[in-house]
Amino acid sequence: MKILVTVKRVEDPEIKIKIKADGSGLESEQMKYVVNPFDEIAVEEALRLRDTHEGEVVILSLGVADCAQQIRTALAMGADRGVHVLTDETLDPTLASLAMQKVIEDESPDIVLMGKQAVDDDMGQTGVMLAERLGWGQASFASKEASLESEEEKSKQTALNVSDNKVTVVREVDGGIETLCLNLPALITTELRLNIPRYASLPGIMKAKKKEIKEFPLRDLIGDAQPLVEVLKMEKPAARAAGMIVSDVPQLMEKLRNEAKVI
Amino acid sequence: MSAQIPLDDILAIEHLLSEDEKLARDTIRSWIKERYRPLLNQAHRDGIFPVEIIPEIAELGVFGANIEGYDCAGMNNVSYGLVMQELERGDSGLRSLVSVQGALVMYPILTFGDEEQRQKYLPKLAKGEFVGCFGLTEPMAGSDPGAMKTTAKKDGDSYVLDGVKAWITSSPIADIAIIWAKCVDEDNIIRGFIVERDFNGFTTPDIEGKFSLRASPTGEIHLNECRVPAANMLAASGGLKSPLSCLTQARYGIGWGVTGAAMDCYQTVLDYGLERIQFNQPIASFQLYQSYLAEMATQLVNMQLLTLHYGRLKDAQALSPIQVSMLKRHNVAAARKIASDARSMLGGIGITDAYPVMRHMMNLESVYTYEGTHEIHTLALGRALTGISAFD
Missing domain, CATH: 1.20.140.10 (Butyryl-CoA Dehydrogenase, subunit A, domain 3)
Incomplete structure (x- = not known):
């Protein structure tokens, strides 16, 4: 079985971000980048599937030359090889999904796994668009019934069940669990509760250095297609004024009535 | 208020490190923060090392990470150093366990042991199936290790070891010990021996009441007519x-x-x-x-x-x-x-x-x-x- 996982390079969510002075995006100077945490979960599920059914895990990333670091991280976790679509352009989900479609049509994997969203822009559209472009069935927000503290998780069992050229996927829906069955090939986007991703190991980091990463320039794949969405401006939320401590309830009521004017 | 400059920007060594060196550092840093820190305070209060975490540590590949082959990571010494740095950012006790395993147990087996000994012990130590310790210091031989009293006497196909080792990191939980002893039949030359936990005459009493390295087991090693197969001597070792x-x-x-x-x-x-x-x-x-x-x-x-x-x-x-x-x-x-x-x-x-x-x-x-x-x-x-x- 061949599984392709897309991995997005995102700003480290644990580091304070700075917005560029002109509001056109985020400052990249001194920024640290990591694999989108939802995609890490997709990589973990792919590795478990491969280890259960044999086959290979291919990592796909789109972006600047340094995206190779995030591909290497996934290779250090145990994935087999990488594909890097090189570009300095900012991609909207239409262009990202178009470039992914081209690579996937060439690779023809059985399953494409990806995070349900990326933690940088939180758009959550690429998976949906990609399934549509490929004409494949899609299961979004894949989760699992067992808890992340369960023996099932500790023994690294797959949450996705593959047999007879079909995959069953569990999703959390309001007030319950829904189980879907899809024909392969299929696209699945991952929720936080699917698994606990492994750490890259030190031997894995050493092995990853020797694994292949194929590179394609973006425009070789997508010609002159243009983005449909443009980010106009980013700005910080307005700073909140300092709070105050009131001495009693009558004073609170007075402030709410006359200063905040909410009652 | 003026801009705050992070220490990393003053240090500015990121460009001096390779991608895999940074990845090794950042991986261990995350592991410490997410997996070890949550256990640490209780372990420290209780004065115990959480041994149940050893398989997970081993899976990271930190044991003997700068050794080539034998299921070790084979990283360079800068990566190895960065790993030690991140482990001790967590706790010196954990770093001590890993240091002892790699530098004081795996290194001597690799350097002074024969191929059979390496094959027998190194992969198990790398995978954390064995925990090792290093017995050099004695109650009366600290800074002056040449004054050691522990002896090894040849007897047929084995050596008989006698003596007491003190201040031994990991000895209470160790499966094997590298014991340094004076060979009485060879003009008291100091040699290393691989002693296994279940050899008769090998015991490891805890040292209690420590104010320091509380989340790391420290003990003595008592060798009481402990019989060690001659095949367990590190033949290439010799002298202090x-x-x-x-x-x-x-x-x-x-x-x-x-x-x-x-x-x-x-x-x-x-x-x-x-x-x-x-x-x-x-x-x-x-x-x-x-x-x-x-x-x-x-x-x-x-x-x-x-x-x-x-x-x-x-x-x-x-x-x-x-x-x-x-x-x-x-x-x-x-x-x-x-x-x-x-x-x-x-x-x-x-x-x-x-x-x-x-x-x-x-x-x-x-x-x-x-x-x-x-x-x-x-x-x-x-x-x-x-x-x-x-x-x-």
């Missing part, structure tokens, strides 16, 4: 220089490790000082507090540059034991001062485990003394610089 060469490996890791502990102290007091308000202002706005921070940051940059420079030399096989003495002596003393200053900067809360600082401070007292005391390294440097020995 053999165990001392192992200590050089371990001290290299200590130089990096304590840098991690000191970084954790610095970050803690920096964050604390910016948030803690006294006299209507953050205490980090006071000159005394800033003076401490300025000194700490300067020392940290010093420490990190020394580790990295010596790490690159080690990778070029150009690092000498006396340089390692200087690294250990300088970085441990600097870390100890940083931890102690950081403790006082935290005020009253600093004496509790609400912050990691006092744990680091207490741990570093052991590190200051073990693997060659600060004073002995001073004398070793004095001897090297003058050509005159002040102690032997």
